[in-house]
Amino acid sequence: MKAAVFYGPRDIRTEEVEIPKIQDNEILIKVKACGICGSDLHLYKLNMFSPVLLRPLKKGGIPGHEFSGDVEKVGSKVSGLKEGDRVVAFANGGMAEYVPVPFIPPALEQASNIIPIPSEVSYEEAATLEPLSNSYHAMMKGNPSKGDNVVIFGAGAIGLGIIQCLKALEIDINKLIVIDLSDHRLNAAKEFGADEVINASKNNPLLKIMKLVESVPLPLMPTLNLPKVDVIYDCVGYMKQHKGPIVLQQAINMATPITGRIIIHGIFEDNISLDLIPFIGKQITIMGSFGFNPDEVKKSLELLQTKKVDQSKIISHEFPLDKAKEAFETQCNTDESIKVLIKP
Protein backbone atom coordinates (compact mmCIF):
# COMPACT_ATOMS: atom_id res chain seq x y z
CA MET A 1 0.00 0.00 0.00
CA LYS A 2 0.99 3.62 -0.30
CA ALA A 3 1.85 5.61 2.82
CA ALA A 4 3.39 8.95 3.74
CA VAL A 5 6.53 8.06 5.69
CA PHE A 6 8.22 10.60 7.95
CA TYR A 7 12.03 10.33 8.25
CA GLY A 8 13.08 13.66 9.76
CA PRO A 9 12.49 17.42 9.58
CA ARG A 10 10.88 18.37 6.24
CA ASP A 11 11.53 14.83 5.00
CA ILE A 12 8.27 13.05 4.28
CA ARG A 13 8.04 10.62 1.35
CA THR A 14 5.17 8.74 -0.19
CA GLU A 15 6.32 5.15 -0.40
CA GLU A 16 5.13 1.62 -0.93
CA VAL A 17 4.96 -0.23 2.43
CA GLU A 18 3.45 -3.52 3.59
CA ILE A 19 -0.29 -3.65 4.25
CA PRO A 20 -0.56 -4.07 8.04
CA LYS A 21 -1.61 -7.48 9.38
CA ILE A 22 -4.09 -7.13 12.19
CA GLN A 23 -4.18 -8.88 15.56
CA ASP A 24 -7.34 -10.49 17.02
CA ASN A 25 -8.11 -7.32 18.96
CA GLU A 26 -7.60 -4.94 16.02
CA ILE A 27 -9.48 -3.71 12.98
CA LEU A 28 -8.07 -2.58 9.65
CA ILE A 29 -9.41 0.69 8.29
CA LYS A 30 -9.30 1.75 4.64
CA VAL A 31 -8.59 5.45 5.05
CA LYS A 32 -10.76 7.95 3.17
CA ALA A 33 -9.50 11.25 4.61
CA CYS A 34 -6.80 12.29 7.08
CA GLY A 35 -6.17 15.80 8.39
CA ILE A 36 -2.80 17.38 9.15
CA CYS A 37 -2.80 18.49 12.78
CA GLY A 38 -0.86 21.42 14.26
CA SER A 39 1.09 18.81 16.22
CA ASP A 40 1.99 17.08 12.93
CA LEU A 41 3.58 20.38 11.85
CA HIS A 42 5.75 20.48 14.97
CA LEU A 43 6.80 16.95 14.01
CA TYR A 44 7.35 17.89 10.37
CA LYS A 45 9.38 21.01 11.12
CA LEU A 46 11.31 20.04 14.23
CA ASN A 47 10.87 16.28 14.76
CA MET A 48 8.92 16.93 17.99
CA PHE A 49 6.64 14.25 19.49
CA SER A 50 7.59 11.49 17.03
CA PRO A 51 6.97 8.69 19.61
CA VAL A 52 3.36 9.83 20.13
CA LEU A 53 2.45 10.92 16.60
CA LEU A 54 3.73 8.09 14.39
CA ARG A 55 2.85 4.51 13.63
CA PRO A 56 6.44 3.29 13.60
CA LEU A 57 7.83 1.30 10.70
CA LYS A 58 11.27 -0.40 10.55
CA LYS A 59 12.54 2.91 9.17
CA GLY A 60 10.59 6.08 9.79
CA GLY A 61 6.92 6.16 10.68
CA ILE A 62 3.48 7.07 9.36
CA PRO A 63 1.83 10.16 10.88
CA GLY A 64 -1.89 10.99 10.86
CA HIS A 65 -4.29 10.78 13.82
CA GLU A 66 -7.24 12.74 12.39
CA PHE A 67 -8.75 10.23 10.00
CA SER A 68 -11.93 8.54 8.85
CA GLY A 69 -12.58 5.54 6.65
CA ASP A 70 -14.26 2.19 6.16
CA VAL A 71 -13.73 -0.91 8.26
CA GLU A 72 -11.90 -3.31 5.94
CA LYS A 73 -11.16 -6.21 8.31
CA VAL A 74 -12.30 -7.09 11.83
CA GLY A 75 -10.21 -9.14 14.30
CA SER A 76 -11.90 -12.15 15.94
CA LYS A 77 -12.00 -10.55 19.40
CA VAL A 78 -13.62 -7.32 18.21
CA SER A 79 -17.33 -6.87 18.81
CA GLY A 80 -19.87 -4.39 17.49
CA LEU A 81 -18.08 -3.54 14.24
CA LYS A 82 -18.33 -5.08 10.78
CA GLU A 83 -16.73 -4.70 7.37
CA GLY A 84 -17.92 -1.63 5.54
CA ASP A 85 -18.79 0.40 8.66
CA ARG A 86 -17.88 4.06 8.26
CA VAL A 87 -15.76 5.08 11.24
CA VAL A 88 -13.43 7.59 12.86
CA ALA A 89 -10.66 6.08 14.96
CA PHE A 90 -8.24 7.66 17.39
CA ALA A 91 -4.88 6.12 16.51
CA ASN A 92 -1.74 6.93 14.49
CA GLY A 93 -0.82 6.07 10.92
CA GLY A 94 -3.77 7.58 9.06
CA MET A 95 -1.68 8.96 6.21
CA ALA A 96 -1.78 5.63 4.41
CA GLU A 97 -4.22 3.53 2.43
CA TYR A 98 -4.77 1.25 5.42
CA VAL A 99 -4.28 1.63 9.15
CA PRO A 100 -4.56 -0.98 11.92
CA VAL A 101 -6.40 0.19 15.03
CA PRO A 102 -6.59 -1.63 18.38
CA PHE A 103 -10.19 -1.99 19.54
CA ILE A 104 -10.77 -0.59 23.02
CA PRO A 105 -14.25 -1.70 24.15
CA PRO A 106 -16.51 1.18 25.11
CA ALA A 107 -17.14 1.74 28.80
CA LEU A 108 -20.79 2.04 29.84
CA GLU A 109 -22.57 4.31 27.37
CA GLN A 110 -19.29 5.92 26.43
CA ALA A 111 -17.63 5.98 23.06
CA SER A 112 -14.67 3.72 22.38
CA ASN A 113 -11.66 4.80 20.33
CA ILE A 114 -13.56 3.72 17.18
CA ILE A 115 -16.64 5.78 16.47
CA PRO A 116 -19.26 5.04 13.81
CA ILE A 117 -19.97 8.01 11.53
CA PRO A 118 -23.63 8.99 11.08
CA SER A 119 -24.76 9.09 7.44
CA GLU A 120 -25.21 12.88 7.58
CA VAL A 121 -21.47 13.36 8.20
CA SER A 122 -19.02 13.10 5.28
CA TYR A 123 -15.64 11.35 5.57
CA GLU A 124 -13.99 14.76 5.25
CA GLU A 125 -16.01 16.31 8.10
CA ALA A 126 -15.52 13.16 10.18
CA ALA A 127 -11.75 13.52 9.77
CA THR A 128 -12.07 16.79 11.69
CA LEU A 129 -13.88 15.21 14.66
CA GLU A 130 -10.60 14.85 16.60
CA PRO A 131 -9.64 18.55 16.40
CA LEU A 132 -13.26 19.59 16.97
CA SER A 133 -13.34 17.48 20.15
CA ASN A 134 -10.14 19.24 21.23
CA SER A 135 -11.82 22.61 20.61
CA TYR A 136 -14.90 21.53 22.55
CA HIS A 137 -12.77 20.39 25.49
CA ALA A 138 -10.71 23.61 25.56
CA MET A 139 -13.84 25.73 25.18
CA MET A 140 -15.52 24.01 28.17
CA LYS A 141 -12.42 24.41 30.35
CA GLY A 142 -12.71 28.18 30.02
CA ASN A 143 -16.27 28.07 31.35
CA PRO A 144 -17.40 30.94 29.09
CA SER A 145 -20.54 32.46 30.56
CA LYS A 146 -23.21 35.03 29.78
CA GLY A 147 -21.74 38.52 29.37
CA ASP A 148 -18.11 37.40 29.20
CA ASN A 149 -15.65 38.94 26.78
CA VAL A 150 -13.71 36.15 25.09
CA VAL A 151 -10.41 36.40 23.20
CA ILE A 152 -9.06 33.63 20.98
CA PHE A 153 -5.43 33.73 19.86
CA GLY A 154 -5.01 31.66 16.70
CA ALA A 155 -7.69 31.17 14.04
CA GLY A 156 -6.56 27.74 12.90
CA ALA A 157 -8.67 24.61 13.16
CA ILE A 158 -8.73 24.69 16.98
CA GLY A 159 -9.52 28.39 17.37
CA LEU A 160 -12.19 28.26 14.67
CA GLY A 161 -13.59 25.15 16.33
CA ILE A 162 -13.89 27.05 19.61
CA ILE A 163 -15.80 29.84 17.84
CA GLN A 164 -18.15 27.29 16.29
CA CYS A 165 -18.71 25.50 19.61
CA LEU A 166 -19.44 28.80 21.41
CA LYS A 167 -22.00 29.66 18.72
CA ALA A 168 -23.52 26.18 18.55
CA LEU A 169 -24.00 26.04 22.31
CA GLU A 170 -25.55 29.52 22.17
CA ILE A 171 -23.43 30.78 25.03
CA ASP A 172 -24.47 34.40 25.33
CA ILE A 173 -21.05 35.99 25.57
CA ASN A 174 -20.65 39.73 25.13
CA LYS A 175 -17.73 40.13 22.70
CA LEU A 176 -15.81 37.47 20.84
CA ILE A 177 -12.46 38.78 19.63
CA VAL A 178 -10.08 36.70 17.49
CA ILE A 179 -6.40 37.47 16.94
CA ASP A 180 -4.15 35.98 14.26
CA LEU A 181 -1.41 37.01 11.84
CA SER A 182 -3.27 35.81 8.75
CA ASP A 183 -6.07 37.88 7.22
CA HIS A 184 -7.26 34.76 5.45
CA ARG A 185 -7.83 32.97 8.74
CA LEU A 186 -9.30 36.08 10.37
CA ASN A 187 -11.84 36.27 7.54
CA ALA A 188 -12.85 32.72 8.37
CA ALA A 189 -13.20 33.73 12.04
CA LYS A 190 -15.51 36.58 11.00
CA GLU A 191 -17.57 34.20 8.88
CA PHE A 192 -18.04 31.91 11.87
CA GLY A 193 -19.29 34.85 13.94
CA ALA A 194 -16.36 36.59 15.63
CA ASP A 195 -17.43 40.13 16.63
CA GLU A 196 -13.99 41.61 16.12
CA VAL A 197 -10.79 40.35 14.53
CA ILE A 198 -7.30 41.75 15.04
CA ASN A 199 -4.29 41.12 12.84
CA ALA A 200 -1.44 41.21 15.36
CA SER A 201 1.09 42.01 12.62
CA LYS A 202 -0.71 45.32 12.00
CA ASN A 203 -2.19 46.23 15.38
CA ASN A 204 -1.23 45.95 19.04
CA PRO A 205 -3.90 43.53 20.34
CA LEU A 206 -3.95 44.91 23.91
CA LEU A 207 -4.36 48.54 22.80
CA LYS A 208 -7.07 47.54 20.34
CA ILE A 209 -8.92 45.44 22.92
CA MET A 210 -8.87 48.28 25.46
CA LYS A 211 -10.98 50.22 22.98
CA LEU A 212 -13.33 47.30 22.30
CA VAL A 213 -14.30 46.23 25.83
CA GLU A 214 -15.17 47.98 29.05
CA SER A 215 -12.47 48.39 31.67
CA VAL A 216 -12.32 47.34 35.30
CA PRO A 217 -10.16 48.63 38.17
CA LEU A 218 -7.36 46.53 39.58
CA PRO A 219 -8.22 45.54 43.19
CA LEU A 220 -5.84 47.20 45.69
CA MET A 221 -4.81 49.64 42.92
CA PRO A 222 -8.17 51.06 41.81
CA THR A 223 -6.57 53.89 39.83
CA LEU A 224 -5.27 51.30 37.37
CA ASN A 225 -7.87 50.29 34.80
CA LEU A 226 -7.62 47.07 32.88
CA PRO A 227 -9.67 45.65 30.03
CA LYS A 228 -12.42 43.20 31.02
CA VAL A 229 -11.25 40.11 29.16
CA ASP A 230 -12.78 37.15 30.97
CA VAL A 231 -11.63 34.14 28.98
CA ILE A 232 -8.58 33.84 26.73
CA TYR A 233 -7.82 30.80 24.58
CA ASP A 234 -4.19 30.47 23.53
CA CYS A 235 -4.39 28.28 20.42
CA VAL A 236 -0.93 29.38 19.31
CA GLY A 237 1.62 28.49 21.99
CA TYR A 238 5.09 29.37 20.81
CA MET A 239 6.55 28.91 17.37
CA LYS A 240 10.27 29.49 16.89
CA GLN A 241 9.73 31.17 13.54
CA HIS A 242 7.50 33.90 15.06
CA LYS A 243 9.48 36.85 16.34
CA GLY A 244 6.62 38.86 17.90
CA PRO A 245 5.63 38.99 21.58
CA ILE A 246 4.73 35.65 23.14
CA VAL A 247 0.99 35.01 23.07
CA LEU A 248 0.83 33.71 26.64
CA GLN A 249 2.46 36.94 27.86
CA GLN A 250 -0.09 38.99 25.92
CA ALA A 251 -2.84 36.86 27.42
CA ILE A 252 -1.53 37.38 30.96
CA ASN A 253 -1.32 41.12 30.34
CA MET A 254 -4.90 41.43 29.06
CA ALA A 255 -6.78 39.04 31.38
CA THR A 256 -9.27 40.64 33.75
CA PRO A 257 -8.27 40.55 37.45
CA ILE A 258 -9.39 37.73 39.81
CA THR A 259 -11.83 35.92 37.50
CA GLY A 260 -9.75 36.02 34.30
CA ARG A 261 -8.84 32.60 32.96
CA ILE A 262 -6.39 31.58 30.26
CA ILE A 263 -6.62 28.20 28.57
CA ILE A 264 -3.49 27.09 26.74
CA HIS A 265 -3.95 24.61 23.94
CA GLY A 266 -1.13 25.67 21.60
CA ILE A 267 2.19 23.84 21.83
CA PHE A 268 5.49 25.49 22.81
CA GLU A 269 8.41 24.71 20.53
CA ASP A 270 10.88 25.87 23.18
CA ASN A 271 11.10 27.05 26.77
CA ILE A 272 9.97 30.65 27.07
CA SER A 273 10.50 33.39 29.61
CA LEU A 274 7.54 35.30 31.02
CA ASP A 275 6.89 38.30 33.25
CA LEU A 276 4.60 36.74 35.84
CA ILE A 277 4.08 39.83 37.99
CA PRO A 278 0.71 40.64 36.33
CA PHE A 279 -0.29 36.99 36.73
CA ILE A 280 0.29 37.22 40.47
CA GLY A 281 -1.01 40.78 40.89
CA LYS A 282 -4.25 40.07 39.07
CA GLN A 283 -4.62 36.61 40.66
CA ILE A 284 -5.74 35.06 37.41
CA THR A 285 -5.99 31.37 36.46
CA ILE A 286 -3.97 29.64 33.74
CA MET A 287 -5.01 26.17 32.64
CA GLY A 288 -3.66 23.69 30.13
CA SER A 289 -5.95 21.86 27.76
CA PHE A 290 -5.21 18.67 25.88
CA GLY A 291 -7.40 16.03 24.26
CA PHE A 292 -11.00 15.31 25.23
CA ASN A 293 -13.23 12.85 27.06
CA PRO A 294 -15.70 10.40 25.45
CA ASP A 295 -18.70 12.58 26.25
CA GLU A 296 -17.09 15.55 24.47
CA VAL A 297 -16.47 13.38 21.40
CA LYS A 298 -20.14 12.35 21.43
CA LYS A 299 -21.27 15.97 21.71
CA SER A 300 -18.85 17.13 18.99
CA LEU A 301 -20.14 14.43 16.65
CA GLU A 302 -23.73 15.53 17.38
CA LEU A 303 -22.76 19.09 16.42
CA LEU A 304 -21.48 17.77 13.07
CA GLN A 305 -24.53 15.58 12.55
CA THR A 306 -27.02 18.35 13.31
CA LYS A 307 -25.01 20.81 11.17
CA LYS A 308 -24.71 23.20 14.11
CA VAL A 309 -21.01 23.11 13.35
CA ASP A 310 -19.87 23.21 9.72
CA GLN A 311 -16.36 21.82 9.50
CA SER A 312 -16.48 21.66 5.70
CA LYS A 313 -15.73 25.41 5.77
CA ILE A 314 -12.38 24.91 7.51
CA ILE A 315 -11.17 22.34 4.99
CA SER A 316 -9.08 24.48 2.66
CA HIS A 317 -7.15 21.86 0.68
CA GLU A 318 -7.26 18.20 -0.26
CA PHE A 319 -4.22 16.32 -1.59
CA PRO A 320 -3.71 12.73 -2.72
CA LEU A 321 -1.20 10.62 -0.77
CA ASP A 322 1.35 11.05 -3.55
CA LYS A 323 1.48 14.74 -2.70
CA ALA A 324 1.92 14.34 1.09
CA LYS A 325 5.00 16.58 1.10
CA GLU A 326 3.11 19.32 -0.75
CA ALA A 327 0.21 18.87 1.66
CA PHE A 328 2.50 19.48 4.67
CA GLU A 329 4.10 22.52 3.03
CA THR A 330 0.64 23.93 2.30
CA GLN A 331 -0.47 23.35 5.91
CA CYS A 332 2.65 25.25 7.04
CA ASN A 333 1.54 28.26 5.00
CA THR A 334 -1.12 29.85 7.22
CA ASP A 335 -1.79 32.63 4.68
CA GLU A 336 -3.19 30.02 2.37
CA SER A 337 -4.49 27.06 4.37
CA ILE A 338 -6.69 26.27 7.34
CA LYS A 339 -7.13 22.49 7.44
CA VAL A 340 -5.38 20.38 4.82
CA LEU A 341 -6.65 16.85 4.21
CA ILE A 342 -4.79 13.97 2.64
CA LYS A 343 -7.05 11.58 0.75
CA PRO A 344 -5.52 8.20 -0.03
Ligand SMILES: [Zn+2]
Ligand atom coordinates in the same frame (compact mmCIF):
# COMPACT_ATOMS: atom_id res chain seq x y z
ZN1 LIG B 1 -4.69 16.52 16.24
